Amino acid sequence: MVSLQFRICFIPSHLKLQLPVPRRSLDLKLPPRALSSAIKAATVNGHPGEDAGFLRGTAVPAGLRRESMPRHVAVIMDGNRRWARMRGLPVGSGYEAGVRALRRMVELCCKWGIRVLTVFAFSSDNWFRPKVEVDVLMALFDRGLREELQYLVSADVRISIIGDSTKLFNSLQALLANAMETTSKNSKLHLIVAVNYSGRSDVVQACQKLAVKVKDGVIEPEDINELVVERELGTNCTDFPHPDLLIRTSGELRVSNFLLWQLAHTELYFTNSLWPDFGEDEFLLALSSFQERQRRYGC
Template sequence: MTDLKSLILPDKVPQHIAIIMDGNGRWAKQKGMPRVLGHRSGVKSVREVTEAAAEIGVQYLTLYAFSTENWSRPPAEVTALMTLLVETIKGEIRDLNKNGVRLMAIGDLEALPAASYKALMDGIEKTKNNERITLVLALNYSAKWEILRATRQLAAQAQKGLLQPEDIDEQAFENALSTRGIPDPELLSRTSGETRIS
């Protein structure tokens, strides 16, 4: 990384990079392995990309790890992914703290299995004071979910008389998003090499 780092212009480093984690299962299948081994292999890549992003000065790294559509996968695969999430968070806390990584999460988190939700909240709590880089996990997340959630929140405020419909502008909508306070991604990558965003 050090040799490549010398080629990077510090003022050109994106503040926020987002990665759609895709293709791990297909990669494993092509190698004749169970899909879950592909997901396990992806954990190493996540560790490496997080460390590299922090090293070059990226402030936010978002990993789109599990979309709302992923619940339609075979139940055994979903269970394996949720188990992997718990194992990874518990196993990485020490290194996250050592490397100054603050963990955050966006998405319908309370709909996650109880053990996954608990491990996630524990990881967020234990890394909340880290300031080198913020690792945002998008779990049970989709743009449709985000828009619907924000719209309902604004509608509820309007219904209670806390907000007038004409006061709903871009800033009010942005403040209702789960991504509020996080800068928009400047670079988006999909790990499978496919050129689609969903």
């Protein structure tokens, strides 16, 4: 019988803990018929669904299981300022390095078949930072989006913005709207950028919208359930609103008001690496950790 041979390597999840966990590997022989069955299982009403295409069309690094890759990864991109200060550079240089790290992340997600990447770019609390720093960030958003838009189009990446964009400069609002419209038909990766975002505010605005609908007689109070609430949240723009994996860089161990509703069953991964230093090796460690876990929803 012809068979396909895979080598699955289990790598220690958090090397920074320096635990003496040995590497171990396991050779599995998977007949083509088994792979066909896996693809067939990822169908909707007998037709190939999102996961079927995911199984067929992606190439992942050795040691990772293609069928166990997260569909949605969220990232709190922390440590840009610290990275710059450690090198005696202006804070703006740290943010510019962070943009390059984001580009690497987008490329890897496209390469490995991750469907959605949501990044925390600017919190509503960031307005309290020094004005000069906020101005640098806003200018960087503007320049970065202008420079990267052609890449997003050519790479088949769709971009969406969540958060209260009304507080941004009018020119930046127009630029963001144009980017979303220009990439709206792209489908390889959905990049969701949280700008002037607050997880609590997201839930509050959803409640306000539902209250108006109840007041207008569109729905009854008893019609409100989790699915109804989710349709009013910022992440209603994607087919996969709940991240499978959240990564936070810079060693901080908190979610900082990011996707509070959506993270209910998300696996969390924290790393000491500062965001500008986060690259392929660190991403592989995060994905390896994710695949080693037994996910338990609700307990």
